Amino acid sequence: xxxxxxxxxxxxxxxxxxxxxxxxxxxxxxxxxxxxxxxxxxxxxxxxxxxxxxxxxxxxxxxxxxxxxxxxxxxxxxxxxxxxxxxxxxxxxxxxxxxxxxxxxxxxxxxxxxxxxxxxxxxxxxxxxxxxxxxxxxxxxxxxxxxxxxxxxxxxxxxxxxxxxxxxxxxxxxxxxxxxxxxxxxxxxxxxxxxxxxxxxxxxxxxxxxxxxxxxxxxxxxxxxxxxxxxxxxxxxxxxxxxxxxxxxxxxxxxxxxxxxx
Amino acid sequence: xxxxxxxxxxxxxxxxxxxxxxxxxxxxxxxxxxxxxxxxxxxxxxxxxxxxxxxxxxxxxxxxxxxxxxxxxxxxxxxxxxxxxxxxxxxxxxxxxxxxxxxxxxxxxxxxxxxxxxxxxxxxxxxxxxxxxxxxxxxxxxxxxxxxxxxxxxxxxxxxxxxxxxxxxxxxxxxxxxxxxxxxxxxxxxxxxxxxxxxxxxxxxxxxxxxxxxxxxxxxxxxxxxxxxxxxxxxxx
Numbered sequence: 001x002x003x004x005x006x007x008x009x010x011x012x013x014x015x016x017x018x019x020x021x022x023x024x025x026x027x028x029x030x031x032x033x034x035x036x037x038x039x040x041x042x043x044x045x046x047x048x049x050x051x052x053x054x055x056x057x058x059x060x061x062x063x064x065x066x067x068x069x070x071x072x073x074x075x076x077x078x079x080x081x082x083x084x085x086x087x088x089x090x091x092x093x094x095x096x097x098x099x100x101x102x103x104x105x106x107x108x109x110x111x112x113x114x115x116x117x118x119x120x121x122x123x124x125x126x127x128x129x130x131x132x133x134x135x136x137x138x139x140x141x142x143x144x145x146x147x148x149x150x151x152x153x154x155x156x157x158x159x160x161x162x163x164x165x166x167x168x169x170x171x172x173x174x175x176x177x178x179x180x181x182x183x184x185x186x187x188x189x190x191x192x193x194x195x196x197x198x199x200x201x202x203x204x205x206x207x208x209x210x211x212x213x214x215x216x217x218x219x220x221x222x223x224x225x226x227x228x229x230x231x232x233x234x235x236x237x238x239x240x241x242x243x244x245x246x247x248x249x250x251x252x253x254x255x256x257x258x259x260x261x262x
Numbered sequence: 263x264x265x266x267x268x269x270x271x272x273x274x275x276x277x278x279x280x281x282x283x284x285x286x287x288x289x290x291x292x293x294x295x296x297x298x299x300x301x302x303x304x305x306x307x308x309x310x311x312x313x314x315x316x317x318x319x320x321x322x323x324x325x326x327x328x329x330x331x332x333x334x335x336x337x338x339x340x341x342x343x344x345x346x347x348x349x350x351x352x353x354x355x356x357x358x359x360x361x362x363x364x365x366x367x368x369x370x371x372x373x374x375x376x377x378x379x380x381x382x383x384x385x386x387x388x389x390x391x392x393x394x395x396x397x398x399x400x401x402x403x404x405x406x407x408x409x410x411x412x413x414x415x416x417x418x419x420x421x422x423x424x425x426x427x428x429x430x431x432x433x434x435x436x437x438x439x440x441x442x443x444x445x446x447x448x449x450x451x452x453x454x455x456x457x458x459x460x461x462x463x464x465x466x467x468x469x470x471x472x473x474x475x476x477x478x479x480x481x482x483x484x485x486x487x488x489x490x491x492x493x494x495x496x497x498x499x
Binding site for chain 2: 095097100101103104108111112113214219223224225226227228229230231232233234235236237238239242243246247250
């Protein structure tokens with residue numbers, strides 16, 4: 001759906017007055033629903049809805065040889081598939097730049113925050129480890145796919161259990177009760193700049209007219225740490241804006257983690 | 263703290279910066295941080311095809327970043343990877359704000375960055391080279407783009423990481439701590455940030471210090487870029 005310039009102007013004017021078309025405040029998220037265990041065949045899965053935006057993430061595990069440089073660690077691979085059901089902008093074919101970027105943002109947040117204890121995925125050093133695949137499918141894009149995808153990936157990992165194993169073969173379809181070795185309290189959120197204001201959780205139209213975004217992946221354990229950042233969008237940001245954005249995101253991350261109980 | 267190559271924390275490696283290194287291109291440059299060496303060619307502004315990609319309001323900027331297959335310890339298969347696709351994308355976003363794209367409707371500027379030797383911080387070298395190559399091509403620019411990586415090694419913040427420093431691990435509080443890598447690009451006049459990425463583990467206060475450190479280094483780099491450009495005798499186009 002093409003957004004008219006009139007609508008864009010209206011939204012910009014509203015945001016300049018700290019208001020939004022759907023009545024939310026600038027830093028308010030739409031309602032977030034997290035539902036785990038939404039598919040049978042996946043070892044872990046989750047559906048996340050933020051307003052009308054919907055994303056499904058699935059976790060599959062297989063056994064493989066470890067990478068040469070990490071002989072005692074399991075492996076992680078994140079893929080985002082912009083399958084053409086979710087938006088008129090998605091096209092069939094190899095992953096778009098946006099899909100690759102998003103997959104790599106999720107990968108960095110999970111990997112750098114040590115959300116999965118990869119060392120515990122080692123079965124025999126140098127020979128056999130578990131490999132964790134996270135595949136994310138946006139089902140409906142009504143803005144803020146980045147945050148929905150990050151949350152869905154984390155929820156799917158929390159839902160996952162190991163499949164049964166016989167020597168170096170996975171017995172697919174037969175699940176154990178053992179959960180993945182995960183840490184807690186990791187999340188990633190994105191703040192968008194629209195006009196002179198920052199907003200969270202944009203709708204498609206808001207996202208389209210925003211000039212810049214910044215995604216931050218964080219952990220809240222004994223202390224708060226930042227593990228991944230990606231600045232995106234057309235316009236650059238000043239140092240002050242970046243500092244402000246990061247502070248806002250860290251605060252919101254904690255709030256959302258407490259609220260949605262992944 | 264002493265760094266493996268004896269540099270101070272605020273010091274970047276020896277920079278090599280040259281323009282006009284590819285005569286066939288409309289503009290070109292080489293930029294190296296020590297052994298991380300990028301060659302960039304700029305083609306354009308030129309008519310954009312297929313026609314449906316044309317934008318009557320502005321010029322399209324396309325960046326392609328890739329590592330030469332021999333530039334890394336184990337041969338890299340030629341062709342794009344997920345990593346190079348992402349870097350190409352963030353590089354485009356880092357450069358776009360500096361260029362007067364509205365001056366060339368329906369056109370495209372292609373920026374090709376090839377890393378011929380890699381020792382970390384290659385995306386920053388590529389951005390610095392691209393900024394030079396664009397100016398060398400006579401593309402109207404509002405300002406230069408300068409990039410550097412800032413790293414957190416143990417408790418120290420350092421500028422311009424080498425691969426050795428990037429792979430450096432310390433054991434802290436019984437936990438293996440890897441280097442935090444933060445590539446940053448600054449615009450030389452508006453002093454705004456057009457690229458910011460991070461992976462690792464860092465607190466907000468330390469991150470703000472790292473940005474400060476990166477800014478200082480970027481300002482020095484932009485001076486080097488300016489000096490390099492002043493040496494050009496004939497601007498093309």
